[in-house]
Amino acid sequence: MSGLLTLIRLILRRDRVKLPLWIGIFVLGLLAMIPLLRDVYGSKESLQVMYATLAANPAGLFMTGPMDGPTFGSLMTLETLLWWGLAIAFLNTLLVVRHTRHNEEIGAQELLLSGQVHRASSLVAVLIVALGVNVLITIALGLGMNVMDTGWGAEQSWLFAISMGTVGFVWAAIAAVVVQLVESGRSANGILAGLIGASFVVRGIGDFLGKADNSGLLQPHWVSNLSPFGWLQATRPLTESEWSPLLISLGFVAVAIASGFILLAGRDVGAGLLPSRKGRRRASRLLGTPLGLTLYLQKNIFIGWFVAVLVLAATIGMLVPQMSEIYSNNDSISQMLAISGSDELTAAFLSMMLAIVCVMVFAYAVHGLGKLRGEEASGRLESVLATRVSRLKWLGMHFDVVAIGGSIMLAATGLVLALCVNTLSDLTVDVWEYVLAGLAYAPVMLVFMGLYVLLFGLLPRLAGAVAWLYFGFVAFALWLGPIIKLDRVVMDISIMEHVAMSPVEAIAWQPLAVITTIAVGLIVIGLAVFRHRDVTS
Amino acid sequence: MAEASTIIDIQNVTKKFGRSVALDGFSLSVRSGEVHGFLGPNGAGKSTTIRVLLGLLKKTSGEVRLFGEDPWKDAVELHKHLAYVPGDVSFWPNLTGGEIIDILGRLRGGLDEARRARLLDRFELDPTKKFRTYSKGNRQKVALVAALASDVELYILDEPTSGLDPLMEQVFQEEIRALRSQGKTVLLSSHILSEVEALCDRVTIIREGKTEGIYTMTELKQEHANLEALFLSKYEEK
Structure with missing residues (x-):
């Protein structure tokens, strides 16, 4: 050969x-x-x-x-x-x-x-x-x-x-x-x-x-x-x-x-063996706008992750009644959640599961923002920036769409989880409490996004790799960290360690405010750096 | 506006990428209403120059003026008056040619519908095919139609016809002549010397990031048998 x-x-x-x-x-x-x-x-x-x-x-x-x-x-x-x-x-x-x-x-x-x-x-x-x-x-x-x-x-x-x-x-x-x-x-x-x-x-x-x-x-x-x-x-x-x-x-x-x-x-x-279909002769009215184009580019990523996250949330919601008992005797989970009483046990377990699924929404955010580098590297950004679209508008549109999409996902996660628990088991939880708990992770998602924007401005070629690495670390720390008793110093690198795990733990507004400020800072700096660097493909 | 104002004015511009020097004190100026050719060996700095002009790259030193303003600072405002055909055409693979033309046109601020229809017809481009299914030449046509269908003052074209067949090359030349007769300005970077000879009023030659020379077409025709002879003689000079 x-x-x-x-x-x-x-x-x-x-x-x-x-x-x-x-x-x-x-x-x-x-x-x-x-x-x-x-x-x-x-x-x-x-x-x-x-x-x-x-x-x-x-x-x-x-x-x-x-x-x-x-x-x-x-x-x-x-x-x-x-x-x-x-x-x-x-x-x-x-x-x-x-x-x-x-x-x-x-x-x-x-x-x-x-x-x-x-x-x-x-x-x-x-x-x-x-x-x-x-x-x-x-x-x-x-x-x-x-x-x-x-x-x-x-x-x-x-x-x-x-x-x-x-x-x-x-x-x-x-x-x-x-x-x-x-x-x-x-x-x-x-x-x-x-x-x-x-x-x-x-x-x-x-x-x-x-x-x-x-x-x-x-x-x-x-x-x-x-x-x-x-x-x-x-x-x-x-x-x-x-x-x-x-x-x-x-x-x-x-x-x-x-x-x-x-x-x-x-x-x-x-x-491919599956035939490619012909398309439209003219662009729809929406597609010709910066927002329309951004939505088009982000659509599939959003749908894919949305479905995955909802399926996961629903599945967990279905299995919850039995699952929570597993952890009643587990030392490390008990230590981690500091529970007392079986109602709180379920809430603690659900909160943990909510956190895990919400972390997947962070993955969606990193994946969605990855489009920025994709558009630049392919050369398409050049053609777009040669029109009336400014760098700020272009990046801002993608950011906004992903941020809103991610927030919808976070709220939906809480909603679906709570609804499934309510309808499929003997337990009853406050649905709005869970929706709010999901949304409370939005500042954390914004930090991930801010991190990506900063990297995209400074080191565009590495932005994806570094962002995904940090994501992997956060996911690992959340899921396996307590189980392998990871060192506190190492755990603190994960941003999830600094937010409350709601709803079993009350939402701590101060850390969220600090985190939001950090996110905004990252975004502002990232944008400024992006506007001053060369656009390379 | 003065009788022949300078639309593009690049004075002594240097552009470095780390340690490598892409433009080394390069100068270029394009007057309103002219078709200006931009020639140079591969890697001489033509695309870099165009990218600096579009505000995609930041010059290291020198002065760049586009419509009298700084393209790095005022990119959005200035882009309302120009259309660009990139050297390496790449667009969204699953959108059709028609959709891409519409998107770029609208992002630019508007398409002339009659022009769009006429250009699609003349270039024989099927707008319903997805971009990734087009041949190289047809991909280029998408970029061309998108640019030529806009009604702007300046057209910046980076090797726009390198994949087109001779018939389409003729169509392109007719369209550029039409633009010129409407008083539009064109900066044409090209390797197709016959095309440059046929269309351009003046030519700037760039070599190793420096201005090798600026010639009018009449000058060139007097001194050299044709553009190719000039080209080779200039490039062989040490």
Whole structure:
């Protein structure tokens, strides 16, 4: 296959910083969880407590997956397998899309193919790189676990590592098919993100509906077989160690990759198999205005995240009655929430869940503002700024649309969560209290947005990376921070630590005022810097 | 307004990007009502000059005046009087050509409907296709129609016809001549020497960020057989 090596070298060169960084963070992050979890939960008593409460309350399985027994291995699986599984899924899909669909879009594909390169070489090249990445992760994880003091044996370590690498490659294979169907890289990424989310939910439903068998293990409902994350969990690497489920994954990979190549053979370069429709002859009245154009550009991002956030809020609302009991015996959550009495327990739990979903709205805000850099880098901003639209107006429009969209999402999260709890369980909560609680996170969202604007003015090329990194940190600190007893100093870097977790904790207006001021400051400085720098593409 | 006022006045402008010098004491002036050619080897600084003129880049030193004002400070006000065709045409992939033309026209302050329809017809552009489905030449036509359909004083065109076929090149030239006869001003940066020869009154040649020379078309025709001979002779000079 001609030119293959060149293509592989090209992919590695283009991602020479990204790939090692991703792999490093992935592997080290996971390995670091071992001593951290051990510290907090290592004792037999803690494990027994966790196991007993989880076993009695199956609803929690939706989010976390099962705990097979009161062992450290089960706990490790519970806390890491799914989340790192999600991460490796995204890693692989983004990689495949970037070097196939996206390439075609930017015309690089045509140029590559005009050389002595077989039509399918691009896909082969990126799949080989993906395979290499997954194998590297597998080896690193396996070796890492073996040298660390874990409490489980070599076979389990390697099965864990191999399961992780396999689920990664499964998603690379799925991506290989999806990129043949759509015309743009962004659509492909969007569809794949949706598939990953759906797979997670399907597996969650399977666990939720599952039944314990004779040996006390949870046997998920058959729908879990439809989800790659279901296959991931089926190997139970650190407990029962089943190698056979890997065969399902590998079989699927073979079929998916073959399908990808068959589809590839049938289409033109740059085209998707689904036909592209003709469009309108004239622009609508709204589209010709700066606001209209901004809404058009932000529309899909808003809708996608809105749906995701609402589905998550509704699902949590449905499962709440059972879930709250899980945490009644959990030391770290109790410490974190400082509760007394079971009504407040539910409120505390709901507040925590509200915070988590609202953090996802921050992700929407960063994603939405990412359009700023996108428009500049593509060169479209040049044409727009050559008209009557000023830099301030352009940036301001995007900012306002995202801020309003995000605020709507925050309020809707509180609304949906409260409504679902009220209608689907025995509990009753004050809906408006939750709407207000959601909105109270708006200043925090504005800080994220201000941070992005500042970076966009100062270091536009890094704006996205830094903003997402900080977001990742905040999300991690919120969800896992208390569980691994992260140092207070480190936790304080996360802005969520400085706001009240409402409604169980009363909204603290002073910190919100300070945070809003900080946000405004970031925005003003960012804007000023943007107006004084060159517009580069 | 004086009989031939200077619409674009670039005096001794330097533009540095970090340590690399893109413009090195460059000067250019364009009079009202003329079609002014802008020539230079690749990487000489033509696009940089245009971007400075549009207020996208900040000059390091020197004076830039557009309609008598500073384009870095008054960009929005000045842009009401100009239309721009970028060197690298890129627009929103899922919008149609027609929509993009309308958007740019409206953002500029207005489109002449009759002109728009006539240009779409003359350039044989199908406005219902999505931008990403256009060929390179057609993408350029979208930018061209968007600019030429506006009724402004100044047209800044950065290699506007590099992807067009000879027939469309003729259409373009006829449209520019029409603009000139209406008293409009055009700054045309181009590599297509026959086009520059056919359309321009004066030509500024830039080389390595400096003004290599400013010539009238009559001067050029007297001294050199054609523009190409001039070009090569100027560029080969050390």
